[in-house]
Amino acid sequence: MKQRLGFEAQELPPEVILDIQNTAHRARADILTMTTLAKSGHPGGSMSSIDIYATLYACAKVFPGDPDREDRDRIIVSHGHTSPGVYATLARCGFFDIDDAICGFRQAWSPFEGHIERQVPGVEWSTGNLGQGLSAGCGMALASRLTRKPFHVFVCMGDGEQQKGQVSEARRFAVKYGLSNLTAIVDYNGLQISGSIRDVMYQDIRACWEADGWRVLEIDGHDVPAIYGALREAVHAGDQVCILARTVMGKGVPDMENQARYHGAPLDEEAHARAMTALGQQNRLEHYRELRTEARTRVPDFKAVSPQPRVDPGPPREYTRDNRTDNRSAFGHALADIGRNNPDVPVAVFDCDLAVSVKTGAFASVRPDAFFQAGIQEHHAAVAAGALATQGVLTFWADFGVFAAAETYNQQRLNDINQSNLKVVATHCGLDVGEDGKTHQAIDYIGLMRNLHGCRVIVPADPNETDRVIRHIATEPGMFFVALGRSKLDVITTEDGRPLFGGDYRFEYGKLVEVRQGLDIAIISTGTVTHHAVAAWDLLRESGYSALLYHAPTPLLVDDDSLIHAAVRGVILTCEDHNVNGGLGTTVTERLQQLGLPPTVIKLGVRGYQPSGPSGSLFARAEFDAASIAETAKLVIERPR
Ligand SMILES: Cc1ncc(C[n+]2csc(CCOP(=O)(O)OP(=O)(O)O)c2C)c(N)n1
Numbered sequence: 001m002k003q004r005l006g007f008e009a010q011e012l013p014p015e016v017i018l019d020i021q022n023t024a025h026r027a028r029a030d031i032l033t034m035t036t037l038a039k040s041g042h043p044g045g046s047m048s049s050i051d052i053y054a055t056l057y058a059c060a061k062v063f064p065g066d067p068d069r070e071d072r073d074r075i076i077v078s079h080g081h082t083s084p085g086v087y088a089t090l091a092r093c094g095f096f097d098i099d100d101a102i103c104g105f106r107q108a109w110s111p112f113e114g115h116i117e118r119q120v121p122g123v124e125w126s127t128g129n130l131g132q133g134l135s136a137g138c139g140m141a142l143a144s145r146l147t148r149k150p151f152h153v154f155v156c157m158g159d160g161e162q163q164k165g166q167v168s169e170a171r172r173f174a175v176k177y178g179l180s181n182l183t184a185i186v187d188y189n190g191l192q193i194s195g196s197i198r199d200v201m202y203q204d205i206r207a208c209w210e211a212d213g214w215r216v217l218e219i220d221g222h223d224v225p226a227i228y229g230a231l232r233e234a235v236h237a238g239d240q241v242c243i244l245a246r247t248v249m250g251k252g253v254p255d256m257e258n259q260a261r262y263h264g265a266p267l268d269e270e271a272h273a274r275a276m277t278a279l280g281q282q283n284r285l286e287h288y289r290e291l292r293t294e295a296r297t298r299v300p301d302f303k304a305v306s307p308q309p310r311v312d313p314g315p316p317r318e319y320t321r322d323n324r325t326d327n328r329s330a331f332g333h334a335l336a337d338i339g340r341n342n343p344d345v346p347v348a349v350f351d352c353d354l355a356v357s358v359k360t361g362a363f364a365s366v367r368p369d370a371f372f373q374a375g376i377q378e379h380h381a382a383v384a385a386g387a388l389a390t391q392g393v394l395t396f397w398a399d400f401g402v403f404a405a406a407e408t409y410n411q412q413r414l415n416d417i418n419q420s421n422l423k424v425v426a427t428h429c430g431l432d433v434g435e436d437g438k439t440h441q442a443i444d445y446i447g448l449m450r451n452l453h454g455c456r457v458i459v460p461a462d463p464n465e466t467d468r469v470i471r472h473i474a475t476e477p478g479m480f481f482v483a484l485g486r487s488k489l490d491v492i493t494t495e496d497g498r499p500l501f502g503g504d505y506r507f508e509y510g511k512l513v514e515v516r517q518g519l520d521i522a523i524i525s526t527g528t529v530t531h532h533a534v535a536a537w538d539l540l541r542e543s544g545y546s547a548l549l550y551h552a553p554t555p556l557l558v559d560d561d562s563l564i565h566a567a568v569r570g571v572i573l574t575c576e577d578h579n580v581n582g583g584l585g586t587t588v589t590e591r592l593q594q595l596g597l598p599p600t601v602i603k604l605g606v607r608g609y610q611p612s613g614p615s616g617s618l619f620a621r622a623e624f625d626a627a628s629i630a631e632t633a634k635l636v637i638e639r640p641r
Pocket of ligand 1: 042044045046079081129130131157158161162187192263
């Protein structure tokens with residue numbers, strides 16, 4: 001199919017309309033062959049969306065020969081299960097060979113996964129978990145503004161998908177920030193897996209979009225000139241437009257039309273043959289079955305890119321005994337410094353109605369245009385920020401730990417899958433949240449984030465380390481989760497009173513930091529608990545014992561040299577303001593096992609939800625305050641071995 005590159009023309013010339021219609025027609029056969037060959041997939045919605053896809057990919061500014069061109073329009077398909085339709089259209093537009101898509105669909109050796117994947121040229125965002133695409137679209141629409149690269153963002157969605165709450169979060173955000181370069185297109189086929197969208201969960205889709213401030217255009221979603229006309233109007237409008245495209249599930253094959261069962265079921269081979277006849281297309285099932293073995297050897301070699309801009313982190317701030325503060329304030333100051341030092345670099349900070357507590361206010365004053373208040377819409381904020389962070393914008397999202405991890409775990413998982421460079425800064429983590437009580441105790445974030453293969457977790461000890469960590473992650477591509485507590489803290493010092501994380505200290509991911517030396521036992525602590533571990537070390541010394549104390553800022557990775565040095569003491573005490581399962585203690589135990597080292601690990605940490613109260617008393621209750629650490633260490637040292 002020929003590319004049009006833009007929506008300038010008032011109308012499409014007849015030969016272009018015919019070209020698009022032919023593409024959609026051939027793509028229908030591709031969809032059916034792909035799904036029948038794979039014996040799975042979602043043909044019904046693919047066929048209702050296909051005229052939209054064919055028109056959109058033909059006319060938007062996308063470049064099959066250069067899929068990552070910076071000024072391309074972004075097309076996000078939020079109902080990622082319509083992958084057969086997306087792959088067929090992209091192939092027919094020249095992004096890759098249709099044979100590869102048909103043969104490789106849902107095969108482990110190929111990128112053509114069951115739900116669309118960013119590794120496929122032309123796919124902007126991996127989706128499948130419904131309801132997230134519009135948020136990703138908001139992030140990309142913001143990227144256009146912040147990077148000053150004019151492009152349009154189109155988000156295709158299902159109608160059943162409209163039931164997800166995150167869709168309305170994204171709608172409101174788009175209106176608030178005037179994202180007129182964002183257009184939504186809903187495939188309004190009236191069906192979802194369990195039947196009619198009316199019966200499954202009634203919703204007045206048009207009214208919902210309008211209530212949130214969008215203008216709605218209703219069209220026949222199989223009429224190419226009408227689709228073009230609506231897209232053209234939306235692209236040139238100065239407001240947010242949603243195109244409700246009335247379609248028919250399974251469109252084109254009479255046996256499939258309006259049948260919810262074909263939402264997620266392929267045709268069997270006989271029905272496939274009948275469908276090819278109905279479509280007037282050659283039945284090439286056998287051909288493709290044979291081609292599969294050969295196709296396996298020519299998987300397209302394409303890697304999605306997620307650029308992160310270079311920033312000058314600026315000189316670190318140094319906190320001393322005289323300026324006692326909390327880690328979150330140190331984060332806020334470092335963030336404001338980065339914003340101030342890099343006026344020409346696209347940066348963004350997202351907040352969910354907690355700026356005062358998470359300390360992003362200073363940044364907001366320095367760079368008001370780069371500060372995005374998403375309201376109490378964490379699912380949306382996580383994805384919008386995550387998508388923005390794949391587009392050359394240094395992006396931070398700060399929130400309470402309980403919302404940044406547990407509340408939005410699936411969104412973070414998709415950010416990870418999409419190779420986002422998002423920097424999540426989670427404050428009020430652990431029992432250090434204090435008086436807020438159980439619902440606000442983020443005591444599982446290390447355990448959760450350890451499942452994300454690309455996300456690095458950092459838990460700094462004091463304001464100096466926090467400052468260095470924030471400047472470090474601003475210069476490092478990739479996704480980070482930085483966990484901070486709530487309390488005001490003294491600066492951790494060396495034995496002779498110098499700030500431990502000041503001077504020429506350089507943060508290094510995975511490296512344990514030696515805080516104190518000693519022989520009788522090794523203590524490894526993370527985050528703010530290191531303060532208590534230092535105090536415990538003093539108590540032990542008063543009792544005539546000596547402990548080796550390491551601080552572990554990266555609880556998912558501990559370096560072997562330090563671990564071996566600790567292991568020589570025979571017993572390692574791990575201390576963390578986190579569930580004892582899944583946190584630092586787990587990492588240490590596992591690594592020792594892998595190294596074949598015998599020492600006993602005693603894990604101090606959270607063993608159950610705690611009540612609300614001052615964090616010091618909660619630490620004592622959970623038995624990882626200074627006195628408890630020292631007491632446990634003494635018992636272990638004095639135990640006959
Ligand atoms: C968050 C989430 N919940 C459930 C599913 C499982 N699921 C896949 S498709 C689908 C129905 C989608 O309906 P619709 O958006 O109307 O798409 P269509 O049936 O038109 O293809 C469901 C529930 C999912 N993928 N994501």
